[in-house]
Amino acid sequence: MSHNAPAIEFRKVCKWFGDFQALAGVDLKIGKGERVVICGPSGSGKSTMVRCINQLEQHQKGDILLNGATVTGNSAHVRSIRRRVGMVFQQFNLYPHMTALQNCVIAQRLVARRQRHEAEDIARAYLERVKIADKADRYPHQLSGGQQQRVAIARALCMQSEAILFDEPTSALDPEMIREVLDVMVGLAQDGLTMVCVTHEMGFARQVADAVVFMDHGRIVEVAAPAEFFKEQKTQRARDFLAQILH
Amino acid sequence: MNQFTTFGIVETILSKLPWTLLLSLIAFVGGAFVAGLLTMFAILGGKIANVGVSVVISTVQSTPLLMLMFLCFFGLPLFQIEVSPLLAASAALVAFTAAYLTEAWRSALKAVHAGQWEAALSSGMRHDHVLLAIILPQAVRIAIPPTVGFLVQVVKATSLASIVGFMEITRVGTVLNNITFRPFLIFAIIGALYMALNLPISLAARHLERRFNFNR
Numbered sequence: 001m002s003h004n005a006p007a008i009e010f011r012k013v014c015k016w017f018g019d020f021q022a023l024a025g026v027d028l029k030i031g032k033g034e035r036v037v038i039c040g041p042s043g044s045g046k047s048t049m050v051r052c053i054n055q056l057e058q059h060q061k062g063d064i065l066l067n068g069a070t071v072t073g074n075s076a077h078v079r080s081i082r083r084r085v086g087m088v089f090q091q092f093n094l095y096p097h098m099t100a101l102q103n104c105v106i107a108q109r110l111v112a113r114r115q116r117h118e119a120e121d122i123a124r125a126y127l128e129r130v131k132i133a134d135k136a137d138r139y140p141h142q143l144s145g146g147q148q149q150r151v152a153i154a155r156a157l158c159m160q161s162e163a164i165l166f167d168e169p170t171s172a173l174d175p176e177m178i179r180e181v182l183d184v185m186v187g188l189a190q191d192g193l194t195m196v197c198v199t200h201e202m203g204f205a206r207q208v209a210d211a212v213v214f215m216d217h218g219r220i221v222e223v224a225a226p227a228e229f230f231k232e233q234k235t236q237r238a239r240d241f242l243a244q245i246l247h
Numbered sequence: 248m249n250q251f252t253t254f255g256i257v258e259t260i261l262s263k264l265p266w267t268l269l270l271s272l273i274a275f276v277g278g279a280f281v282a283g284l285l286t287m288f289a290i291l292g293g294k295i296a297n298v299g300v301s302v303v304i305s306t307v308q309s310t311p312l313l314m315l316m317f318l319c320f321f322g323l324p325l326f327q328i329e330v331s332p333l334l335a336a337s338a339a340l341v342a343f344t345a346a347y348l349t350e351a352w353r354s355a356l357k358a359v360h361a362g363q364w365e366a367a368l369s370s371g372m373r374h375d376h377v378l379l380a381i382i383l384p385q386a387v388r389i390a391i392p393p394t395v396g397f398l399v400q401v402v403k404a405t406s407l408a409s410i411v412g413f414m415e416i417t418r419v420g421t422v423l424n425n426i427t428f429r430p431f432l433i434f435a436i437i438g439a440l441y442m443a444l445n446l447p448i449s450l451a452a453r454h455l456e457r458r459f460n461f462n463r
Binding site: 075086 | 360365370381384388
């Protein structure tokens, strides 16, 4: 991974919510095409860390670089960063007044400025990719949670961005729907997409991650390849955490 | 002195019905227009604009509509502004309607889940595009039932214009009553007219509420 220039780089990033320090000096390099899984107890700052990449949260100290350029700046600059980084949310956040297809088309039209037919072709291709093309004309409330999340993934893919951030993509799903979403994500990982994924799905981490990042109290406590990380944790906190979620 | 037959009373009251309708229409359309501007200003204008709008709204809402009418009718002439009863009543009713609708619409916009903003912004969309394409269509669904429901309040509130001498159905009723002294007949007819106007609106509001009550 060192021969890759970092796609995303954190440099001593700090973030406070009022008096609460959510990120306490985060340093991390994520190479192009790398898949990184971030885990840790709740409140450890993993979601905040990911949301700082596309500036849904603003960090107060340090810097985050996307392909060498800082993500912070005026609103036009932040939009251009967001254009280059897709995001998938825990709660799907599909637009309820639009069909699955329209959900995938809207940002292509307004942000990427694609023609309608082109945007729709791309949308159908990615809906096919997440195996839900037959539901293109359904509204979100007509779809199951797993189907909604797959549409949300297609929506992010449609922007053909350089990286995709996943913020606990399976945490709001019923157990029987987690598999279908993870299968789609494994497929994406094998295609060489840069992925940053906050998740507790350790099976997914084992299967596709290049690195597992373990966070606690706003700090990165361990970074290791999954094989190492699951075999032997360097810290007691990581051991306790794994013991809790693996049972 | 009493030259009014029952039919004559009904006819006289009905002849003033268009003024009640006109006043309702002015209040609702004017109020909606002002509310639209205030809502956009509050949402897009930053914190100070938002607070400013809140202050205006709560000032209007905590004042009786009657006082607003008196202020418009008796107050404006002090600044050399000539006001007819129609103008004074319209101004007060527009303020009254705008305050309520601004509150309702702003709340509807805020009621749209924050995740909708985040999803749209994270795709690189401009703030105003997000508002128009993503947030507004959802907010409209939330706002339609209370908005239509409030129309009932507006129609009833036009009766207060009678106080500043505007000749709508309530005013004509009080005049007729002074002449004929048949209050039960006159005010029952007027009450029935308000009901006839408002019942369809209430039913429409209920229907819309059911229709737009979509949960994702």
